Amino acid sequence: MEYITLNNEVKMPIVGTGTNTYGKVNKDYNGELKNEIPELESALELGYRSIDAAISYRNEALVGGILAESSVPREELFITTKVPAREEYVSSKESTRAAIDNSLKNFKTDYLDLLLIHAPIEDKEQLKNTWEVFEEYYEAGKLKAIGVSNFKKNHLDELNEFAKVKPAVNQIQINLTEKNKELLDVLKEEGITPVAWGPMKTEEHQDKVLDEIGKAYGKSGAQVLLKYQIGRGVVVIPKSHNRENQAANLDLFDFELTAADVEKIDNL
Numbered sequence: 001m002e003y004i005t006l007n008n009e010v011k012m013p014i015v016g017t018g019t020n021t022y023g024k025v026n027k028d029y030n031g032e033l034k035n036e037i038p039e040l041e042s043a044l045e046l047g048y049r050s051i052d053a054a055i056s057y058r059n060e061a062l063v064g065g066i067l068a069e070s071s072v073p074r075e076e077l078f079i080t081t082k083v084p085a086r087e088e089y090v091s092s093k094e095s096t097r098a099a100i101d102n103s104l105k106n107f108k109t110d111y112l113d114l115l116l117i118h119a120p121i122e123d124k125e126q127l128k129n130t131w132e133v134f135e136e137y138y139e140a141g142k143l144k145a146i147g148v149s150n151f152k153k154n155h156l157d158e159l160n161e162f163a164k165v166k167p168a169v170n171q172i173q174i175n176l177t178e179k180n181k182e183l184l185d186v187l188k189e190e191g192i193t194p195v196a197w198g199p200m201k202t203e204e205h206q207d208k209v210l211d212e213i214g215k216a217y218g219k220s221g222a223q224v225l226l227k228y229q230i231g232r233g234v235v236v237i238p239k240s241h242n243r244e245n246q247a248a249n250l251d252l253f254d255f256e257l258t259a260a261d262v263e264k265i266d267n268l
């Protein structure tokens with residue numbers, strides 16, 4: 001596994017697993033919760049250590065239970081979760097503290113590696129209060145890094161007006177249908193690490209080119225796409241319910257794309 005160093009020197013695995021449909025009937029985001037997640041157990045067995053969770057996914061306690069019971073030591077895991085930008089969680093500092101305390105309980109841990117605001121909070125006072133609570137837990141060592149998700153440049157500018165601790169990460173959609181080029185440039189300038197959600201999304205004509213590039217290395221188009229993303233400093237958190245795909249998504253470190261490959265993908 002390779003790691004990326006965040007702006008506060010914390011190291012984050014460059015590949016993790018998403019969990020938004022894990023443990024749900026029909027692998028449906030809105031599906032009822034089951035009481036098992038074989039996919040997460042399989043991911044841990046295969047070597048995934050970075051787990052992307054969220055309060056909104058409703059499965060935090062289930063995911064946390066599996067992590068806590070696994071044989072992987074806590075210090076090897078990189079646990080991310082997210083506080084929803086909803087009144088229930090951000091209307092007061094007390095509600096944000098309660099949300100974080102509950103996540104710590106769900107993961108049966110005394111610290112989270114990364115906590116994100118799941119989406120922009122439009123009310124400035126609420127944004128400030130929420131970030132101040134994040135900073136409070138960060139200073140107390142209960143959060144090793146703090147960041148945001150789905151923030152555009154204007155949201156980052158607003159946060160920067162009062163943030164004492166800069167966001168370490170912005171988790172946004174980055175794939176070949178949503179390249180987010182301008183925002184990626186902003187994040188680079190500001191020293192904020194981009195984490196790609198939905199990193200696998202492509203269109204059919206793009207798949208053909210990715211598959212073709214992969215042939216030279218004995219890799220699939222999906223692996224080429226992930227390699228392209230991590231090659232430009234983007235953390236990826238692909239999610240799969242299929243063990244073979246899970247294994248493939250980790251098997252990215254024994255080949256290099258050429259500059260010509262990268263240019264081809266850039267132009268897709």
Ligand SMILES: NC(=O)c1ccc[n+]([C@@H]2O[C@H](COP(=O)([O-])OP(=O)(O)OC[C@H]3O[C@@H](n4cnc5c(N)ncnc54)[C@H](OP(=O)(O)O)[C@@H]3O)[C@@H](O)[C@H]2O)c1
Pocket residue numbers: 017018019020021052053118149150171172196197198199200201220222223237238239240241242244245246248249
């Ligand atoms: N911050 C946010 O607002 C936000 C929004 C969306 C998602 N997320 C996070 O990002 C994670 C990933 O995003 P996502 O789940 O939407 O999409 P994704 O990881 O880009 O794509 C998942 C799809 O790709 C397929 N897939 C995975 N690996 C593959 C491979 N090697 N070959 C072929 N197909 C493959 C999976 O099918 P199989 O199961 O059949 O492999 C699944 O249908 C989520 O789980 C969640 O943790 C965050």
